[in-house]
Amino acid sequence: MAHIETDLGALGGVKSARVNLTGRRVAVVYEDGVIAPQALIDRLGFLGYMARPFDPRETGLTKDDRENARLLRALAVAGFAAGNVMLLSVSVWSGAEGATRDLFHWLSAMIALPAVAYAGRPFFYSAVNALRLGRVNMDVPISLGVLLASFMSLFETINGAEHAYFDASVTLLFFLLAGRYLDHLMRARARSAIAQLISLSAEGASVIEADGTRRYVPARELKAGMLVAVAAGDRLPADGLIREGTSDMDRSLLTGETAPETVKPGSLVHAGEMNVTAPITVEITAAGNDTFLSELVRLMASAEQGQSRYIRIADRLARFYSPAVHTLAAITLLGWLLLGHGWHDSIMAAIAVLIITCPCALGLAVPAVQVVASGRLFRSGVMIKDGAALEKLAGIDTVIFDKTGTLTKGEPALVSPLMVSTETLALAAGLAQASKHPLSRALVREVAKRGLQPVSVSDIAEHPGLGLSGQYMGEAIKLGNRAWCGMEESADDHGLLEFAFRRGAKVPVLFQFEDRLRPDAAETVAALRQMGLAVHLLSGDREAAVARVAQAVGIDTAVSRASPQAKLAYVDALSKAGRKVLMVGDGINDAPALAAGYTSMAPSSASDIGRTAAETVWMGESAAAVARAVRVGRRSQRIAKENFALAVGYNVFAVPLAMIGFVSPLVAAVAMSTSSIIVIANALRVGLGRTADAGSAKRDADTAPGTRALRDAA
Template sequence: MASATAEQRLTLDIEGMTCAACSTRLEKALTRAEGVREAAVNLATERAVVTIDAGETDLPSVAEAVSRAGFAVGQETLSFAVEGMTCAACVGRVEKALRNVPGVFDANVNLAIERAHVTFAHRCADAEKLADAVAKAGYRALMLEPEEGSRQAREQAQLDRERRVLILSAALTLPMVIGMTLDVLGYEDLHVMPSLEVALATPIQFLIGLRFYRGALNALRGGTANMDVLVALGTTAAYGFSWYLLQTLGEEADGELYFEASAVIITLVLLGKYLESRARRGTTAAIRALMELRPETARVERADGTEAEVPIGLVRPGDVAVVRPGERMPVDGVVTDGASEVDESLVTGESVPVAKTAGASVTGGSINGAGLLKVRATAVGEESTLARIIRLVENAQAGKASVQRLVDRISAVFVPCVVAVAAVTFLGWLVFSGDLETSLIAAVSVLVIACPCALGLATPTAIMTGTGAAARAGILVKDVAALEQAHRVDTVVFDKTGTLTEGKPHVVDVRAGAMPADEVVRLAASVQQGSEHPLAGAILSDANDRDVAPSPLRGFEAVAGRGVRGHVDGHRVTVGSAAFAGEAASVDDAQLAVARGWEDEGRTVVFVCVEAESSGTAQVAGLIGVADPLRETAAEAVEQLAALGIRTSMLSGDAVAVAERVGRALGIGEARGAVRPDQKAAVVQGLNEQGRVVGMVGDGINDAPALAAADVGIAMGTGTDIAMETAGVTLMRPDPRLVAGAISASRATFAKIRQNLFWAFVYNVICIPLAAAGYLSPTLAAAAMALSSVSVVGNSLLLRRWRPAQ
């Protein structure tokens, strides 16, 4: 059995798909290929995600399977200058290193000109990975030119080709349409002669329409049928019947021919595909906008103080980038020099520029303001925040909702069923009317009006547009499963600290007993040196403000949800809750009264208990009151969720009184205090057992078990240091209102999916019988079919207007 380490995930651009039957056929072909563990094909993104066993197969074999199914894997080429080669052995070493990079089809290295040309699959490799491979082989690679055939450029080139073909087809069709129109209006002498109709229709049918024959042949070879089969059958029948009439009747066939019908059908189908392609580009607008944030080059400061502009793929962590006013940050990093305001709106959705000075973190893709900044790179390439955002959005867009799998199964049998209906229509009309012409035209109308494309595009275009709109607002959906669950959420559970509060607690009061307040803080800070809890940071910060230095710590111990203890200066110091401190020393009524008063004011109370190691006597040395202000938008966030009909709950490790006070202030229905991190997951599971669909909101780190237990985990972060992989939904800025925004975006997306599927099914259910009954001509049928898929995509594009409530 192959080891788990041999598993490899390939994301491939696929060329040549036209409808849902194509994606289903390719998915089956890939799944049957040797060494392929799993395959998912998305028509709207024109992408396949294939998981392979690298010990059994490789990319060229997968590409061959794609080719056998009648499609092609998108490729691109990069050219490098390679420094350090001295002989033919060097060439072989570099070529081998490049060919071993996952996703590379071929690599050719020329020693004489010191050049390497690498052909690879889109998305599977990039300049950085290739340069790293060359460096590991002992040489240096310098990219000579930007990546050829980027996805956006290829899409535009394909769109331009489709437009040119459409214009040519329309130009050849127009004279026949004019002649047909004049004939209908009674100007019989002005109609197009049969010989001219043949001259105009033939190149449309067999040159411009060749794509439909090729697509149909590939589909039939693969054991399936798609839209190309319907168009090829319908137009061939109309053209062939007209040719038959022309050969048998000669010039007497004038006015009885249907050459214009086959030409109009092809032209209208091409028009529909062109409009559909343009509309589908709109569904990927969010991804393109994110990709455009990445500069192609960076200005890097050298060791001698000079600056050099280098391709972005060659920047490494530790390099210092010089960012001038108005330029985009080329990398994630830390400001080492300078001061400016940075616009991070396209990354985090936050519209207000953020002040940055030395020590501040910046995100690649954000725009520098009026100052010059020097930034030391901390994350580049695939590890950057922007790359991770793009990867998350692409993964979400590439996934399939459960309803899409049902649609795929229907699409697989849809075309054969339509062909059967067309055959029955032809035979029925022929038997009952005896008119071959009427029978054939009705059958052609049935073939042409059926539209599997609308079914195939209904779900993925809505998901692409919806996740893209959410990403622009700072809401990242990890996968389709999270998007699908989010629209069903009826209960949202908040963790208090860092989500509803600022997450920046600070000491507001110290009540000391026998020793001075500074000494209480010093001892508490000394023990808290070993803790990463937010309260520890508050106490250490207060000690710094008081100019009190913590002492060395021995025997540190943390008890989850209760506190910490350790040995400091000959004392055993316990810091934590009243119950935890009470295990080491007795807490008197006066101290408890102070604690209750502070808790009623919403403060967290930290007890500091000191036990002398020499005497063994212990006492509560003092109480420290810590406050963590509520976020300004927290109450509004709860109101927005209530408006969506969603119940809210809050969990906190603070005392019950503190949690209840915060809950009342925000209007939260249920607030639970004294909940340890390990108990939060149990609370979520309890709600699940009650039949609730739960969304858990936390920081993605301490709340990881609860986030995993929830139907939808929602991690709130700042956009730079964020646990993107922890939850199904990540909020790129710490605004709790985005929780309602995430649920609203999911509901809007699935509403569009329902609308699209309703239209696609109803269209076929109504129009196919009308065509079979002879109420629709082939020309009208083609126009209706072309508009059906365009209308579905257009409806999905309305999601681009979605904005979270503010």
């Protein structure tokens, strides 16, 4: 990994190069116009790696199937040869002598040598490419060990010796291939969710032409502005706005919710979502690489490319592997010869050292955990944009929440008066629909939810800082603040948002709105506190509104009326005090604080700037994703340390045993393969943890002051 990254990074115009070992990809950031992609591909070819531009659609099963088939064929040939040579060796072990023994040795050679030549190709090709470039990779000592055992056996056969070791050669290769095949299968299982994401994308769409005719257009050729017909049961090929039709849409990709959501003309829909019940016509607003689905793919790729501290350590250790293992093998060979052992026993001991020290386990120890953890979080609605964020999530000791859009939904809902005449509500909505004010939109939503139509109002005028006015059946009507509508001001608004409505000389009606909590907000805070984390609330909202939410979710430390600069200063102060802060926010005003935190999270509903600044993004309404991400981060960090210890401990324990002759080449092959499989299997444990993270703290959350009252009000 380090060799590729260093070599590519040294090219002019290349800003950075990052290798994804598990995904078999390298991501390069370069200056367009200074260096061309083909130059990067050519350089990788010079380094011994056949490369081509990354196409997300090739991350599915086809490529893995080809690799599986290649390894499986090699494994089958090695297994066939091992079984038959073992049968032929039984007569030799039983005491066959002279011409009979020599005949069985030659028969074994006729089976074993072609099998080694064919089944050993995955190792031999890799080793030759490395040597051609003046490098030594992990397949060089493996190939050297297999070939030495085979040629020694052939030498013994030609000279009519009593023993030949063709059975050991092909069985050794069989176990090496079995380990690599299982390693490949488990890597494929651990591999990213990118292939799953891409599978959600439609291959094409039926485009509606200006004359009403339809033609099929591949997804890659779709453009913004096109009208496409989407039948029930089809997935959307691009992002867009519904122009005709009402249907139910499976939006689990975006919201994490399995229940379909009703969409109608004007609704925004995204590529990858499935139209469930009725045909619709969609006007494309974003296609190809500009869709929300493509953004998710890029986020997942970024997550897998990130390197944690442990990956960098493992990479540095693996860099010293080749010189060290060949030195140890040479020392073993010379040591055995100096102690009076024969060439045969000395070479077999050296072969065991070459094979048992393969650093596969060390190279996979951390990347496998990172990929499994990112995949598990994605499936539960959390996107990790940087692999290093997992390590950071495990190390945090403080969580700071913004209020609006983070602990709350960011969508005011009418809570009072619940019993109001339909005429008054429809009339107020008639004024409200002329304004873009959040409370005006909330009032219009409430009217639509009740199945009402806003009343037509004439002479509507908007008065900045005051509200709206208009005429209805000869009466003046107003919608706005208390004073504007002739109501007395109140010293305590209980943290609610207010709109007053007045019709002529009638008594004004006060509409009160509440920005409702996200599902599981209180449970999430309780879960974080159970993990030993300090939880703060930092908001630019009014003191009463902030205090109401803080009391409802159980946060003791709350700061209100905080400007973006104040939020940044607050996070900086905690950081300078040695705290490792997870900042959770959603707006443009949170972006500086998100960037200043040790790590950061944002909901998918956040502003573009907020999502860009955050290292982790969660989808759906539930705030439980925050606690879930921290739990998975901690679990992955613990398992990464276990894997690192297993990989290092294996080599510390196994190498001395091989050097003193306690391990044969065959046992070495089994041990090496087993160590890699154990490391990957341990990494898969990340995906077996509990998923109901915040739910375990529900009982404590329910005791938080004000939680039940706020829920009832909502």
